[in-house]
Amino acid sequence: MSRLTGTLGHALLGVLAEGPRTGYALVRHLAQSIAYTWPASHSQVYPELARLREAGLIRERAAAPRGGRVYELTDAGLEEVRRWLRETEPSRTVRDESALRLFFLWLLEPDEAADYLHGEAERARATLAEFQRIAAQEDPDTPKTRAYRTALDLGLRSARARLAWAEDALRASGRRSR
Amino acid sequence: MSRLTGTLGHALLGVLAEGPRTGYALVRHLAQSIAYTWPASHSQVYPELARLREAGLIRERAAAPRGGRVYELTDAGLEEVRRWLRETEPSRTVRDESALRLFFLWLLEPDEAADYLHGEAERARATLAEFQRIAAQEDPDTPKTRAYRTALDLGLRSARARLAWAEDALRASGRRSR
DNA sequence: CGCCCCATGTAAACTGTTACATGATTTC
DNA sequence: GAAATCATGTAACAGTTTACATGGGGCG
Numbered sequence: 382m383s384r385l386t387g388t389l390g391h392a393l394l395g396v397l398a399e400g401p402r403t404g405y406a407l408v409r410h411l412a413q414s415i416a417y418t419w420p421a422s423h424s425q426v427y428p429e430l431a432r433l434r435e436a437g438l439i440r441e442r443a444a445a446p447r448g449g450r451v452y453e454l455t456d457a458g459l460e461e462v463r464r465w466l467r468e469t470e471p472s473r474t475v476r477d478e479s480a481l482r483l484f485f486l487w488l489l490e491p492d493e494a495a496d497y498l499h500g501e502a503e504r505a506r507a508t509l510a511e512f513q514r515i516a517a518q519e520d521p522d523t524p525k526t527r528a529y530r531t532a533l534d535l536g537l538r539s540a541r542a543r544l545a546w547a548e549d550a551l552r553a554s555g556r557r558s559r
Numbered sequence: 560m561s562r563l564t565g566t567l568g569h570a571l572l573g574v575l576a577e578g579p580r581t582g583y584a585l586v587r588h589l590a591q592s593i594a595y596t597w598p599a600s601h602s603q604v605y606p607e608l609a610r611l612r613e614a615g616l617i618r619e620r621a622a623a624p625r626g627g628r629v630y631e632l633t634d635a636g637l638e639e640v641r642r643w644l645r646e647t648e649p650s651r652t653v654r655d656e657s658a659l660r661l662f663f664l665w666l667l668e669p670d671e672a673a674d675y676l677h678g679e680a681e682r683a684r685a686t687l688a689e690f691q692r693i694a695a696q697e698d699p700d701t702p703k704t705r706a707y708r709t710a711l712d713l714g715l716r717s718a719r720a721r722l723a724w725a726e727d728a729l730r731a732s733g734r735r736s737r
Numbered sequence: 738c739g740c741c742c743c744a745t746g747t748a749a750a751c752t753g754t755t756a757c758a759t760g761a762t763t764t765c
Numbered sequence: 766g767a768a769a770t771c772a773t774g775t776a777a778c779a780g781t782t783t784a785c786a787t788g789g790g791g792c793g
Contacts, residue, residue: 387752388656395663405772418659420652425753427774447761447771459666466667466675471657473682474598478566479649481596483710485573487702488637489644494706497644504651524665528672531731532661535724542720546713553709565780583744603781605746625743625789743789752781762771 386436386461388472390429392419394438394454394462399525401453403445404430414529417536433458479504495554502547509540564614564639566650568607570597572616572632572640577703579631581623582608592707595714611636657682673732680725687718 386394396402396410407430408423430452433439438458442451454462479501486494516533520526564572570593574585585608586601608630611617616636620629657679664672694711698704 388659389752392659392662395666398663398666403772404774408772415659415662418653418655418662420654420753422754423773424755424775427772431774445772447763447773449761449772462663463666466660466663467671471660473657474654475596476598476652476654477596479651480710480713481566481570481593482644482649483713484593484596484706485570485576485640485644486709487706488573488576488641493645528662528665531664531728532658534728535658535661535721538720538724539717542716543713546716550709550712567780581744582746586744598781600782601745602747602783605744609746623744625745627744739793741790741792743791745788746786748783748785750781750783752779754779755777757776758774760772760774762769764769765767 386429386433386438388419389421389425390433390438391462391465392421393426393429393433394458394465397439397452397454398459398462401442401451403449403451405449407452414532418532491554495551498547498551498554502544502551505540505544505547509537509544512536512540564607564611564616566597567599567603568611568616569640569643570599571604571607571611572636572643575617575630575632576637576640579620579629581627581629583627585630592710596710669732673729676725676729676732680722680729683718683722683725687715687722690714690718 392411392415393407396407396415402410404423404427408421408426411419411421411426430439430450434441434452438455438461439452440455442453445451482497486497489497512533516530516537520529570589571585574580574588574593580588582601582605586599586604589597589599589604608617608628612619612630616633616639617630618633620631623629660675664675667675690711694708694715698707
């Protein structure tokens with residue numbers, strides 16, 4: 382039982398703690414919220430669900446309409462997510478390709494570098510608008526929605542910081558190129 | 560020639576554009592700056608250097624003291640980094656495990672959740688302090704150092720945003736738990 | 738001579754992406 | 766009956782991490 386699963390496995394357990402779901406519904410739910418912090422495609426989710434079931438962390442309930450398989454969390458599964466949250470440290474590894482590229486902008490002509498920063502500003506604006514759209518949705522005030530709002534707030538603040546950074550960097554590069 | 564390399568390969572080309580280096584020196588340099596956006600261990604770097612050499616993007620110069628191999632960028636290599644920067648879009652994939660966990664905080668007791676947010680605040684403070692230490696270092700004003708400063712500025716702003724977020728989230732959770 | 742740091746590699750395991758493949762039900 | 770959407774899987778490949786493995790050279 383409770384064999385070690387990676388981050389994706391724990392994320393699936395966490396979502397299943399909200400209630401039983403099919404793999405398909407799980408994937409859709411991930412795409413709407415959790416994918417901003419941990420994207421996963423269906424081809425990764427289905428095999429992972431099979432592993433979680435073998436490990437006794439989830440179990441299959443009655444089948445859904447079109448060959449759908451409904452999974453629900455077991456007691457061991459709930460214990461495992463909670464243990465993960467309490468006792469293990471989150472990985473500090475961050476991979477951000479658009480930030481990586483900044484180190485190499487000096488290899489481009491000034492106006493090409495400005496183009497890149499302009500793109501970054503546009504992206505940040507789009508991300509911010511998307512998060513604002515989600516924030517505008519009304520929802521009841523429960524522990525779960527409060528947790529989701531906390532995550533969303535981090536996204537909003539990060540997007541704003543990134544937008545402000547890009548606009549400043551663009552101004553600074555613009556002033557130099559003239 | 561110029562076979563497609565992944566992000567790591569392009570990062571190595573970008574650093575080698577600063578001048579010839581051994582694999583070892585490359586790894587050390589990455590750890591000090593670029594690893595904040597794209598970490599890489601020596602076991603990944605050495606094979607990648609071999610691939611870049613085979614692709615004609617870098618070449619080996621005279622050997623260094625203790626079995627060290629000095630690599631330098633070829634013209635094709637420089638062209639390839641520039642092409643990568645100009646013509647390809649950076650991947651938008653972000654994986655942030657500590658943000659992922661926020662979605663599941665409602666599964667913990669309020670004080671356990673507050674412990675987690677406290678840890679996040681501490682981490683953000685440490686990151687911010689580290690970036691401030693780096694920012695305090697003096698360096699000449701060249702295109703390269705300007706690019707590095709732009710990257711650092713993004714790190715500083717992100718760390719500040721994250722710290723402000725964590726402190727606010729902590730305050731909000733504290734108010735509720737009393 | 739032993740320890741530490743320089744320096745380079747390989748192997749196995751794990752994680753993640755892209756492409757392939759298939760079938761059921763609803764909607765037009 | 767054709768197209769879209771629901772629904773699940775496998776296979777091949779690419780990228781990453783961790784552990785294993787080895788040797789050179791300087792310093793006390």
